Amino acid sequence: MAIFIDKKTRLIVQGITGRDGSFHAEQMKKYGTNVVGGVTPGKGGSKVAGIPVFNTVAEAVAKTGANTSVIYVPPPFAADSILEAVDNGIKTVVCITEGVPANDMMKVYHYVKHRGVRLIGPNCPGLISPELSKVGIIPGNICEKGHIGVVSRSGTLTYEVIFALTLAKMGQSTCIGIGGDQVIGTNFIDCLEAFENDRSTKGVVMIGEIGGSDEEEAAKFFKKKMTKPVVAFIAGRTAPPGKRMGHAGAIISGSSGTAADKVEALNKVGIPVATSPLDIPTLMVEKLKMKKTKTTKAAPAKKSLKKAAAKKTTAKAASKKSKTSKKTAARPSIKSKKR
Amino acid sequence: MKIHEYQAKELFAQAGIPVPAGRAATSVDEAVAIAEEIIPPVMVKAQVHVGGRGKAGGVKYAENTEAAKIWAQSILGMDLKGLTVKKILVTKAVEITSESYIGIILDRATKSPVIMVSASGGVDIEEVAAKTPEKIHKLTVNPRTGLQPYQARELAFKLFRDIGLVRQVADIISKLYDVFWKVDASLVEINPLITTPINQVIAIDAKVNIDDNGLFRQKDVAAMRDLDAENTSEVEAREAGLSFIKLDGNIGCIVNGAGLAMATMDLVKHYGGDPANFLDIGGSSNPEKVLTAMRIIMRDPNVKAILINIFGGITRCDDVAKGIAGAFEELHPSIPVVVRLTGTNEAAGRKILAGYKLPTAPTLDEVVKKAISLAGLKEEEV
Numbered sequence: 001m002a003i004f005i006d007k008k009t010r011l012i013v014q015g016i017t018g019r020d021g022s023f024h025a026e027q028m029k030k031y032g033t034n035v036v037g038g039v040t041p042g043k044g045g046s047k048v049a050g051i052p053v054f055n056t057v058a059e060a061v062a063k064t065g066a067n068t069s070v071i072y073v074p075p076p077f078a079a080d081s082i083l084e085a086v087d088n089g090i091k092t093v094v095c096i097t098e099g100v101p102a103n104d105m106m107k108v109y110h111y112v113k114h115r116g117v118r119l120i121g122p123n124c125p126g127l128i129s130p131e132l133s134k135v136g137i138i139p140g141n142i143c144e145k146g147h148i149g150v151v152s153r154s155g156t157l158t159y160e161v162i163f164a165l166t167l168a169k170m171g172q173s174t175c176i177g178i179g180g181d182q183v184i185g186t187n188f189i190d191c192l193e194a195f196e197n198d199r200s201t202k203g204v205v206m207i208g209e210i211g212g213s214d215e216e217e218a219a220k221f222f223k224k225k226m227t228k229p230v231v232a233f234i235a236g237r238t239a240p241p242g243k244r245m246g247h248a249g250a251i252i253s254g255s256s257g258t259a260a261d262k263v264e265a266l267n268k269v270g271i272p273v274a275t276s277p278l279d280i281p282t283l284m285v286e287k288l289k290m291k292k293t294k295t296t297k298a299a300p301a302k303k304s305l306k307k308a309a310a311k312k313t314t315a316k317a318a319s320k321k322s323k324t325s326k327k328t329a330a331r332p333s334i335k336s337k338k339r
Numbered sequence: 340m341k342i343h344e345y346q347a348k349e350l351f352a353q354a355g356i357p358v359p360a361g362r363a364a365t366s367v368d369e370a371v372a373i374a375e376e377i378i379p380p381v382m383v384k385a386q387v388h389v390g391g392r393g394k395a396g397g398v399k400y401a402e403n404t405e406a407a408k409i410w411a412q413s414i415l416g417m418d419l420k421g422l423t424v425k426k427i428l429v430t431k432a433v434e435i436t437s438e439s440y441i442g443i444i445l446d447r448a449t450k451s452p453v454i455m456v457s458a459s460g461g462v463d464i465e466e467v468a469a470k471t472p473e474k475i476h477k478l479t480v481n482p483r484t485g486l487q488p489y490q491a492r493e494l495a496f497k498l499f500r501d502i503g504l505v506r507q508v509a510d511i512i513s514k515l516y517d518v519f520w521k522v523d524a525s526l527v528e529i530n531p532l533i534t535t536p537i538n539q540v541i542a543i544d545a546k547v548n549i550d551d552n553g554l555f556r557q558k559d560v561a562a563m564r565d566l567d568a569e570n571t572s573e574v575e576a577r578e579a580g581l582s583f584i585k586l587d588g589n590i591g592c593i594v595n596g597a598g599l600a601m602a603t604m605d606l607v608k609h610y611g612g613d614p615a616n617f618l619d620i621g622g623s624s625n626p627e628k629v630l631t632a633m634r635i636i637m638r639d640p641n642v643k644a645i646l647i648n649i650f651g652g653i654t655r656c657d658d659v660a661k662g663i664a665g666a667f668e669e670l671h672p673s674i675p676v677v678v679r680l681t682g683t684n685e686a687a688g689r690k691i692l693a694g695y696k697l698p699t700a701p702t703l704d705e706v707v708k709k710a711i712s713l714a715g716l717k718e719e720e721v
Binding site: 020098100110111125137138142152153154155156157158159160182207212213217233239275276277 | 445451481482556595597599601606649654682703704
């Protein structure tokens, strides 16, 4: 199990013949993602890394049965590409493109919601469910299959955290970069909810940054709806006061969006915030331990029996998993590469 | 991107929003000529990118041409919150019977434009919002269907009861909404929108911020950028496709990704250093970007060490390494350059840099600590 992408993902790459599109199409294919096609108008009939290229998304979907799309086209064409994917029945659209005008995205966002499509990004690194599927640009070799969900507004900072988790032997269920723009398709709450409902996820790492109030909203959601532990990091604690957006900025947000505000909101609901990204694994270990002791204490007798039984099975599953992860450690991972 | 009041008023005038007659001047003679042409009384207004110009003495009323000349002399060249005034707007003064506020901004939470109006416009609008939020009326517009005439009317009725005034204001709100979309604005604001004794409604101030991502299709607006109003290094960085903000510290930072850049800066501070800048080389970095980044940072005499932290994804470590190598060939840095390259094509990147024997570290925390300690060593040597 994982969220948003898995072995059933049949991916097309929009902008597959460009510099980034071709490079990452090949990377995704090598990782094991089922890349069934690519789209570049005028390049239909050609191939990139053995992947067939089509002129339109309509044609690509008809010929390949794709259900997911990843977009690498330049910013002026990004909104159009998202709509092309949505109108042709693609259910999950991941837009990597950086620099898409916010006005384009406002219109696209509301249309996509209306069509019930999952849009991730734009201006994001995409997502990866280790050993199942990778859609986007997150380096596969820093990930390891496991039980930690990662959701982040950042790109490279996410890699830093994933890598720290992997080194600490805490594999990931799905890692997702939701993007740093003002208008993004999927927010923290969408991901927290999906991780809460995902059986393979035991804890979630949330990486936020200054600006907006998404972290504060996520804190509220956590308090109301989540049973799984969440550990956070907020970038920009030392950032100078940003360039203010006139009076309206202060009026609309109602809060300053500073790191201090976000840390306070998260701590208040019981989400610890790490000082360095490298401290995240330790915090997660502590939280997972705390959760176990808490549930055994709090649960009434009957339920605790059931839970104990459930725990045994999960423990079995975990030991099975650790065996498989040992196996996977034998294949070249970033650790062996680095040393 | 910010534009000046006089430029925002040009956009408003093109859209049919009533603004007082006037033009920008860069010299006293020019200012006097404009004052004579539009017939005093006039307002003389400093054109700089700071708020609270009036309270800081950058906005003055001139009864006649002589007064306009005196104010132009005193405002041109004055220092306004750290910025030198190089342009002034000379505009027709109007009699005011009421001051309202209209603003449109992109709201992250609803992913929609939000229109805000208040009958308590003027210089203290932020205080009004903080202390009496009930005096600010907000409307979220569905960006797919756009602003409807009834919505503009509803908002206008929050400001006035007189149907003549309501019609004028509703028309202005609709036109302002059109400006917001037409120029890819992230903010448009009229504060104050005034009424005159003969019931005219006029925008006597104007503020427009443009979404940088929309500039590629806004050639006319992009040309309004006032390079004089910006830090030269920041201009150079932007032209090279870098995000750069100058700070006062001693550790120069070159990082890919805004989040990682901020996290790196946070750790520099945490371990006892002080970041000299925020610099994000962005994705798809070409070697030229890294070279420009090094050039900009090395120009800062406070910088005692440069910390390069790259976690490759779409950015390829070999591209960055080529840029670093180029910087060494061309700029011969005399301060320590500490490099961490991880991710896409990292082995190739390391190979390129092998000959330069640069100090390096495997993790984020360690590379930050190393840069700080090397910066300190350098200080002791001097």
